[in-house]
Amino acid sequence: MAAQPHEPVHPDPAPIRLPIQGELPSFAGATGWLNSPPLTEVRLRGKVVLVNFWTYTCINWLRQLPYLRAWAAKYSGQGLVVIGVHTPEFGFERDIDNVVRAVREMKIEYPVAIDSDYAVWTAFSNLYWPALYFTDADGLIRQRHFGEGKYELSEMVIQQLLTEAGSTNTSRELVSVDARGAEAPADWANLRSQETYLGYARTQGFASPGGVAPGKPHTYTAPATPKVNEWALSGDCTMTEQATALNAANGSIVCRFHARDLHLVMGPAVPRTSVRFRVLIDGQPPGAAGGADVDNQGNGTATEQRLYQLVRQPGPIADHTFKITFRDPEVEAFALTFG
Structure with a gap:
């Protein structure tokens, strides 16, 4: 699914107020990882981290997925790490073979933590699919978003946190996605x-x-x-x-x-x-x-x-x-x- 940049309405927007909302919890409770070795505090130090709670049959998450793929592709070279935490809603979503197939078919290339025991979900005190947690380079949660929508605001948060972390080549352009099938926005x-x-x-x-x-x-x-x-x-x-x-x-x-x-x-x-x-x-x-x-x-x-x-x-x-x-x-x- 191609993602092409387009100019935002305000090329140089004012900083978004991003108060500290806690520390990034550990992923130690994950029962496995896909696309990556286990990501620890040491591995994530100095990185801007976007944590996404998902489960592969959730229609609300499926409509968010094109943006996650686009953000990972655009900003991973600038210091962003996108982590998908797969926490199952239905019993069959605990089957690791089902999750592996979904990751492959949905072209997810960023790291995925397998959270079949809800340990990471509990560590974050999370309640929703999908959920986004934006963490700065010091490991502090600066923004949360639950559900679909607010994609431009979410991307501007990523840009601001990367700039705070010292990135000098973060573009102010915003991605545009061509979402199709079940990933297309709802009417x-x-x-x-x-x-x-x-x-x-x-x-x-x-x-x-x-x-x-x-x-x-x-x-x-x-x-x-x-x-x-x-x-x-x-x-x-x-x-x-x-x-x-x-x-x-x-x-x-x-x-x-x-x-x-x-x-x-x-x-x-x-x-x-x-x-x-x-x-x-x-x-x-x-x-x-x-x-x-x-x-x-x-x-x-x-x-x-x-x-x-x-x-x-x-x-x-x-x-x-x-x-x-x-x-x-x-x-x-x-x-x-x-x-």
Whole structure:
């Protein structure tokens, strides 16, 4: 994903107030590292450090990722170290092979600390994906940002901290990214549906008659047209705390949503298998409204546990009914997200 510089509005902006907000905690609790040997206080001394908490199926982080790659590429030679701390949200994100694959496929080249035990997360007292912590060359946290957005401000913080550290060649230009697929910015003006978890511990808006049968196989049915931001199941399913397992072929998930994009975090329940599925929008193949992981007839295959982009509408956004039917059994669905 190419990143090209462009001129900021103010070529020589006034310094940003960056009070000290604590010291950079240790990464000693990391269970492993990718793209780097373990980074210690000694290795980071004199560097400006940007710490990013992420988990690879988080849509909010995916939309932030193009900027992280661009900042690492532009400023690493000027004294910036970007560290991605991968702290899992779902159980399958603890699988190191899944994380390695995600790092490779997402072209992440900066250091990644594996935080499967939440030790680094706890050391930072962090609560969010994504989260950014900006640390100066003395190891002091000078800025925090939680969630998406404020990319220009974040980059100006990086520039200021590099200048404070003695860099004399830090450009005031700001990166521009060409983000595509799931990494593209959300259509915020039309986003009226929120992340929906499909496990009983955190789900909302479940509309199958009779409600949830927690933790046991149950034959669910779905209303013909759920209300906006409701979802339902059809078929032989087991809803656990974190996910819904569709146990038999032809089980379905239905939801009514209002957003340009719809994604589903899902994957085969059995490793190294695949599950075929078909997506319909208002009972019809999606055509041009299909996402990156389906064809224009709505057909796709889940081959791994990740976020799948199933809908990206090109035209005016309205309420629609989404339905995904799995042609094979043994698939787990974790969350619906929108953009």
